[in-house]
Amino acid sequence: MGVGIIMLVHTAFGRAEQVARHWAAAGCPLVIHVDKAVPRKTYDAFVNALSDMPDVRFAKRHRCEWGTWGLVAATQDAAKIMLRDFADVRHVYLASGSCLPLRPVQELIDYLAKRPHTDFIESATTADVPWTMGGLDQERFTLRFPFSWRNQRYLFDKYVALQRILRFKRRIPNGIVPHMGSQWWCLTRQTLSAILQDPERDTYDRYFSKVWIPDESYFQTLVRQYSRQIESRSLTLSKFDYQGKPHIFYDDHLQLLRRSDCFVARKIWPFADRLYQAFLTDQAGAMNRTEPNPGKIDRIFAKAVERRTRGRPGLYMQSRFPVEGRENGLTCAQYSVFEGFSDLFENFEPWLAKMTGMRVHGHLFAPERAAFSEGQTVMNGALSDSAALRDYNPRAFLASLIWNTRGERQCFQFGPRDKQKIEWEIAKDPNAQISVISGAWAVPLFKSNRNFSDIRREAALLQRVESKHLEVLRSQWTKARVRIWTMAEFIEAPMEPLQTIIDEIGQQNLRGLAEVPRMTDLSGFGQFLQNLKNQGMHPYLMGDFPIEHRLHEPQQNQRKPYLVR
């Protein structure tokens, strides 16, 4: 004998009774506190149900609203009864009705018997822990909190604000240092009685009754005055979500709980029949002994909190629709946008796909349809190539495409002929790598067999569109990695920029580019530009092209297509 259990109950009395009997069967005396909010009838029935147990006491009932003094008062009263009535008790374990012993109670008794002077209570100074809710860490000890956080939130917030304005500060009595921690502890008789019989207890009680969430700080602070040996951890496994509310365990956590190294878990869903069945069996051997792996539990619940607070970057869905600026990534993965390359190089898309292993699309935002790779009409995620569907919400289109193809880098062509509505989304996206050869849109015009007046009109339009687009790319809001070359600049030494882009994409290709894309024949392009100028339309985005382009002259004598070296 040596461990007594204080049990705080406010709901699920059937389960509480079951657990109480389990504790008692191992020889642990119990003092049970039932919330005053519980109707008399329910309370009487519960007391009656446990009336056959000799070592069960019921403490005076307090109203236990979350975060209020009632919980501490209830614990104090129950502890007093425990210490008075059960002289054999060496350790007092504070548990709740929804706690479930994970290991045979005898193991807990043995464990504590081996550490007769150790107090197990999580106790840390406020400065050192990140768990605090609502930004109230040190302030919870220096302000007053007469209003309920749950039911009178408005008054609660206003009163805190008022006290901040007035610079109101409470004095912490006797220079104690406030500590905080899980309210589920296990203290030795010596420590607990010292706290309860402290001559200054009235002072402390008065002070803590106005502190916010005293059940997480009263014992945690005072234990520092008396304890001979504190082990600052809770023997109760309890995980909290981002609102500071305990996570609940269900049947499907059975394997996980078996691997916990804690003695008790909280909080269990009252209808988790399998859990109660598995852990409340008498035989110690009934429990499958597995190597404890508490890290796994930590990970699962930490992930849940992160899912709730940060979500999956680049995902837009029914329950994650961030306002602008809070997306935490406009898209979920990096992708590349090439502007002008497929105009300048004849086989750019297949070449790029071969060199980098990326998925290379054509002009995804072309006016006719989204040109998916390999001419597909539907892409990953059943994304349609319909221009109307895409233009209905281009941003969703792009985000979906990148999301649907997670694990495979996407790359697409863009240019002034395309729908421009998406340009800001791409420019603002740090995941985008944008490479532009400005003015290359003139090459298809140069190659086309159209009337020159049409060409001139179109050239003027495309130049206007691209020039506006370049302004966007050079704006202060642009977060994408942007590289812009004029066409003249680019064709002077094409391999260098190509190598840079591909290195940045970071594929395996370390030996340099084995193969080069085929540049279209540009002889006569200089004259073409001059003709446009002669017609009063000044193409300036492609840089300075001499009328006779020396670089390209020799190739007229060659039969092989021009290869860039």
Next chain:
Amino acid sequence: MGVWQSYRMRLRRKRAKARAFRKHFSLTPVANRTEKIRPGDILLFSTLRDEHIRLPYFLKYYREMGVSHFLIVDNDSTDGGAEYLAQQDDVSLWSTKSSYKRSRFGVDWLNWLQQKYGHDHWTLVVDADEFFVYPFCDTRPIRALTDWLDSSQVKSFGAMLLDMYPKGRIDAVPYQAGQNPLEIAAWFDPGNYVIAKNKFYGNVWIQGGPRARVFFPDAPKKAPALNKTPLVKWDRRYAYESSTHMLLPRGLNLTYDEWGGEKASGILLHAKFLDTFTAKAAEELTRRQHYSASVEYKAYARTVQENPELWCKWSEKYINWRQLEILGLMSKGNWA
């Protein structure tokens, strides 16, 4: 929100309530077993017409999930479905011959029933071809979800409509009564949805999926809305405003997170596209009892005659909720 706006909201809510009151006179109770409803029971509300063949599986699915009582409005069925429902112990049935359209597609009827019987209960509003899926639904009953929502002080739970369809022609495999329709309509579009926010009601507006892809590739704006909030801790002051897409008061529509995180959400698997659909689409065309002069059904009828195949190479076959979670169609949120 200004005073004027909140007043307008209030007026709208009151109007919905008044409509519900007006329309409830057309409901005739057939089997009223609502005295069996216990506090804390989870209730299911539905309006249906000629769905007899689907009912056995529908009831089974939701009974196993943990729904305690079904409150159903039968809109003039002629296929014996009403008689079947009237025999079920956990079903309360009302019937009406009034216009489905003029009761705003059943919303007014159900608003009334929910006000009368749903107060302080978790209520699930679904059609006979909708199957609710939520995180951990394979290991935890719906009560676990609603308890968790209660403890998180959340009053409404969103579940997007996910259109399911068979591989091959829609009418290739005949559906048998009692069969899981998802065995036939096992496929869905995993990632082509678009979302916009309705600033007035605060809900997200989701479109896309196979219906947008196949029936409305040139008129995406007309594609049906897929956002739904089917599970609500009902209060007699609440009202659905437009199907289960929007609720009033509008705070209930905030089933999504705006600061980058994910709230928990579910999916309504919509097993509409079975062999029964072709006949139904033809009938609805003449009845004209559906939304916006049945524009949806017109588009269906046109396309379905030509090529009743919704399946494509990138369609995904349904496995379980975890798959939907990984695809990003629903989320566990903070629930673990």
